[in-house]
Amino acid sequence: MxxxxxxxxxxxxxxxxxxxxxxxxxxxxxxxxxxxxxxxxxxxxxxxxxxGVSTGIEPVVGGGLLIGAGARNTAVAEHRLVRMSYPVLARAILSGASAQLRNMATIGGNLAQRTRCEYFYDDGGSRCNKRRPGQGCDAIDGINRGHAILGVSSACIATHPSDMCVALAALGASVHLHGLTGDRRLPLTEFHCLPADHPEIENVLEPGELITAVELGPLPVASRSTYRKVRDRSSLAFALVSVAAVLKVDGGIVRVVRLALGGVATRPWRASKAEMILLGQPATVEIFRAAAEAELSDAQPSKHNGFKIELAKRTMVAVLTELSTDRGDISHG
CATH class of the missing domain: 3.30.43.10 (Uridine Diphospho-n-acetylenolpyruvylglucosamine Reductase, domain 2)
Incomplete structure (x- = not known):
């Protein structure tokens, strides 16, 4: 060191x-x-x-919630307003790590964490463009079962590891930043960068800039939301596929929908194509499947991870089906 x-x-x-x-x-x-x-x-x-900096979790005037970047993951997942109004976030955090890690990890650190790609960590024997720009990416022709199929480039196929950020993407959260030039705020979906030719640039933080808070806007329908994580084992494993979803169905028609995917992309992936297809359509398995097909239509699988395409589609359909029925009411889960 x-x-x-x-x-x-x-x-x-x-x-x-x-x-x-x-x-x-x-x-x-x-x-x-x-x-x-x-x-x-x-x-x-x-x-x-x-x-100890920015640790509060406070309601916002007019609705919503402001979560300090220094708040511990456990504190957020157990907060009454999070559990009641944004259960998808509580479930994502609780699926993300062991209790010991959640007790230490912070919200800001979760946003800024780096990939868990095995090649990124293998400094002694593997090429990685995230670690050393221009070196090459051994994951592309290597063992890539856990790697990304969306948002990939010829320079990097590493997945973003966070569960929490997938839920925040679905909720339309924003990130508060403080830097040398003052304060700024941006949508969470604009915080993480796609790899393109520069996978070493993982987010839009400027030198010295600090994440100070995450803000959730007023979204009453988010009380009907959930997070499902598919992984190789039930604990201490990163997602092969995960889905964060908010859904309101009225009269059999989808009135509000928010979707995001994890485990399949180089950043938390807002499923905008699927949302566009679902909105205003009947809440049926056929429509859910069509939306999932559209979202995965641009997937670029590698040698070992093509199974993620069908797995992601089926998981999306299962989550939407759950939320569209009475059994999907998990507002107090």
Whole structure:
């Protein structure tokens, strides 16, 4: 591990003052960053501790919820307003890691976490464009069963690992940032970058910029929402496919729908094509299947992960079917 200095910030402005250089990293729970430092993949000169900064979970005037970036994942998943009004988020967080990790991990850290691609972590023997730009990607011709089929490029096929971010994408969340030039806010769906020719650029954070909060807008129908994760084992495994969904059906017609996919894309994937097909249509298995087919029509599978296409379609249909019936009412789940 490369030697580094440590400093602790008192608030967001202080954090940015201390961590404004490109050679600093913000330390929240450390559940991802510390591992990367041990592997010499991340080599910050300075760690700026932001634990205790922006930890609140507060209702927003006019509806919605503001979740501080320093809030622990467990605190968010167990919060009464999250469980009642945004159950898809609670379920996504609870499916994401062990209780010990959730107790340490923060919301901001979850957003900024890096891929768990095996080739990315294999610094001694594998080429990876995320780790060293221009080096090449051994995953493309290697063992790629767990890799992405949407949003891929010739430079990278690594999946984004977060469950929480998939739920936030479906909910239309926004991200609050504080940097050297002030504050800004953007949709979560614009926070993570597609790899294209520069997979080392994973998000739109500017040097020294700090995530301060995630905001959920007023969305009453989100009380009828869920998250389903398909994986190789029931715990401590990343998604092969996951689906976050919000659905309102009235008179047999889809009136509101929000969908996002995980485990299949290089960033949390808002299923916009499927949403467009579903809106205003009968809530039937046939329509659900047509929407899933449309969303996966641009999939680019590699040698070992073509099964994800059908798995994603079936999971989408199953989740939508669940939510369109009385059994799908999980607002108090």
């Amino acid at each position: 490369t030697p580094f200095s440590y400093t602790r910030a008192s608030d967001a402005a202080d954090a940015v003052r201390r961590g404004g250089s490109g050679q600093s990293k913000y330390l929240g729970g450390g559940t991802n960053l510390v591992d990367l430092m041990r592997e010499n993949i991340e080599q910050p000169i300075t760690l700026v501790d932001v634990t």
